[in-house]
Amino acid sequence: MEQQKSILIEGKNSVVEALKAGRPINKIYIRKGDRSFFRLLLELARENNVPIVEVDEQFLNKISITKKHQGVIAKGSPKAYLELEDLISKAKTTSREPFIVVLNEIEDPMNLGNILRTCDCIGANGVVIPKRRACGVTPTVLKVSEGAGEYVDIARVTNIALTLEKLKEEGFWVVGADMDGELYYEKDLTGPIALVVGGEDKGLGRLVKEKCDFLVKIPMMGHVSSMNAAVAFAVIGYEVVRQRMLKNAGRT
Template identity: 50%
Template sequence: MRYEESVIEGRNAVFEAIRSGKTIDKLFVLKGSDDGPIRTIVSKAKKADTVISYVTKEQLDRMSQTGKHQGVIAYTAAYEYAEIEDILEAAKEKGEDPFIILLDGIEDPHNLGAIIRTAHQAGAHGIIIPKRRAAGLTATVAKTSAGAVNYLPVARVTNLSATIEELKKEGLWFVCADMDGELMYNLDLKGPIGLVIGSEGEGVGKLVKEKCDFVAKIPMFGQVDSLNASVAAGILAYEIVRQRMS
């Protein structure tokens, strides 16, 4: 189990990490810094489609553990990401229709970890998360998943809408969770399926929601607006399990 999440500081160390092919979750660069070494690091990071944030010296100083960041800090993933093909292959090996959970804007690492844990127990074949505005596979996520991250492939993509379009070509259809939808018990959730869960605050984004074939509503009777994202994921995942077993 790899639960170590590395913070890499300094130009040479960050350059070598990127050059060696390490998965960089996020790269933080001093705003306005444009000398040769920084340009090289940024160029290589862009080729690897790394998420880059330009921040102030004060922000870098706060993030720094060594005090010697030299204008650049990288966070590496605590765990390796899978490819979408790995997820589809996992379903094929089990002789099952693919069951994939896609997360749109889940930024809380505890929620992501809890969803990975539930998805694994519900028999999902993998999880897909976006690269931007979302939690990555940090040490907190790995620990909260209670080890499930060792068994469930997690893929990270640049564009969730485009990924849905590609997976539709593989025969999957998609259902997303939203209060404006059809009661989940009235939907046929069998067959090759992608379940899309959005953040508590924003829900599923408009572009992603438009790509979904169905919108499912979880019955709620309380006075608060919504359920925690990991709880919503669990309820819908197990409705899919119930229908698959019936």
């Protein structure tokens, strides 16, 4: 497959964060008459020598993929993916205990965008996604993440099950989010953690579940039997943060 040469970044916050993060941007289109509204964006563009082109609303609507461009669309280089080994190495060099998120066949760009946003909020070291049967970093993902996608490292792998084996060899506890598990707040989620979240309809799958050290679940008290993948990740992800904060507080 030919490597993608460029990607559209849509929306004010997404473009601003792309510029702040140093992503190579070729050109930025803004809606005519909106220069005052995009003052910070224009300053960042000048600092990075990125040309600004004023266009009418119809042009933006025509090229927009998300249909939520907010009057600005940038054309830039695609997000660079890391090798798994590099993601693990970076995770181990931070001051916090390593926390990597593994997504098994998340296909909805809205879910991936929200997960990346939560990852940035909770300080996760990065995300692992499969190369096939999964959503990559698209304009919709970047828009939904509100710029957080610029700061979260992502590794793409061929085989999730083998990846979990590698993470265990590197000292991570592999925790799967699954309704067959124990209550998430009753398990110890401190230490190096790789949290595995399954696809929207498929869950983790038998082989991936078998590779996990243990499974955790969120209690369900209503009429439906499952929770949105991005919401489930946020609930468990913040429990990881809570437990680590309590653990660190106990040391001081």
